[in-house]
Amino acid sequence: MIATQPTKKELSLGFLGVGWIGRNRMEAILNHTNAKAAAITEPNPENSDAALKSAKNAILKTSPEALFSEEELDGIVIATPSAMHAEQSMQALKSGKAVFCQKPLGRTAEEVKQVVQASREADKLLAVDLSYRYTKAFKAVYDTIQKGEIGDVFAVDLKFHNAYGPDKKWFYDIKRSGGGCVMDLGIHLVDLALWSLDFPNISEVSSKLYHKGQRLTSFEEHVEDFASVSMTSDKEQVINLECSWHVSAGKDAIIEATFYGTKGGASFKNINGSFYDFKAEKYHGTQTETLVTPPDEWSGRAGVVWVENMIKNNGFDEKTATELIRTAEVIDRIYGR
Structure with missing residues (x-):
């Protein structure tokens, strides 16, 4: 090149x-x-x-x-x-x-x-x-959506659970980090969803943020380590997002972005709890088609x-x-x- x-x-x-x-x-x-x-x-x-x-x-x-x-x-x-x-x-x-x-x-x-x-x-x-855009697996999902292969997308489910959380203190200080797991992990999910949907206007946002299982009402002492968010676009597409640090996920990480359309579905997900290995799948009814599997040196x-x-x-x-x-x-x- x-x-x-x-x-x-x-x-x-x-x-x-x-x-x-x-x-x-x-x-x-x-x-x-x-x-x-x-x-x-x-x-x-x-x-x-x-x-x-x-x-x-x-x-x-x-x-x-x-x-x-x-x-x-x-x-x-x-x-x-x-x-x-x-x-x-x-x-x-x-x-x-x-x-x-x-x-x-x-x-x-x-x-x-x-x-x-x-x-x-x-x-x-x-x-x-915004590194996940550049994985082969997510690019396959993006292309599937853009080509209209799953029809009009009306719902998106997004997850990023990191069982470890950051090891540096500044991540837990909102003045230095800007926020907790949403700023660290959720930003990737929001970007992937908006990019795939051609950046629609988001008309509604409802969020519930938690610290160690308690609803977070102030960021003076803590940032969120668990977030549940529901968004709606002006096209009435619903986008649900969950992300967390230190949650008992049963594995290192859960990373998923699944899109539901009028003709089918498509999903980007990590494999066996890995932070690095991803697959892409396309769904039609009860049928699953694998689009991409590892390896992929994307980082x-x-x-x-x-x-x-x-x-x-x-x-x-x-x-x-x-x-x-x-x-x-x-x-x-x-x-x-």
Whole structure:
């Protein structure tokens, strides 16, 4: 793909945060594109040392500001705690760099809008690591829906139960995280549903949020570790969502997105509790057709697609930006903001 455009210079990227996820995304980009890791900023020496094994020619920058001011960089990959995403994304965009950021892009819809505006003003490509879109299994479900093979979708069931929950304290502080399991896991489910349904207007949102089995009425001390949400689109499509941390799921994880249409159904689901292995199925009455099974090395694919898109057009992407805002607005409504 890149080789077909020999006149294009090699893309030069900076990586802000190279913990487990940041390093995984960096290695996927380096392994599957011609982009190079030119600079890294990471406060933890163990993380930066590990990253430099994959990016031997990268230079270490001591601060995000030093990274953003590096003129040769075409783009920045951001994998830092959630509270930093919006501000760091805006700074990177204002310095003339394209941005690929871990979710959530912002803790609120207002933060997301500010980043989108920075992308628009800089005319630089902005993307968020909504990684499940890029699995072969979900893409098969999406294509099935888009081709009309299951008719008009009228109901969606979404689940993401993580029996472990995050191991870092900041996830449990709403000021730093923006929310609990809905912000961490539910954001993927909301994105998958809205994307598959062509981002309909959501007319109704009803949510019940819990912490350790008790209804959560304030976020001053805790964030939700269980959520049950019902949404209705202006097309009268009902979308039911459940997500949780630390629930007794009987396995590591339950991850499912099932769509019911007037001519059939389609489902994306994990296999044997895995966080990585997914299958896609299509339903007609009592019949099940398997569309996709593992293996699929998908975890860094969203970043690879971002690089590919940068090569084609590194400018502001109105469609993606609008989708990011629409999803953030639904998340805000789930939280009653």
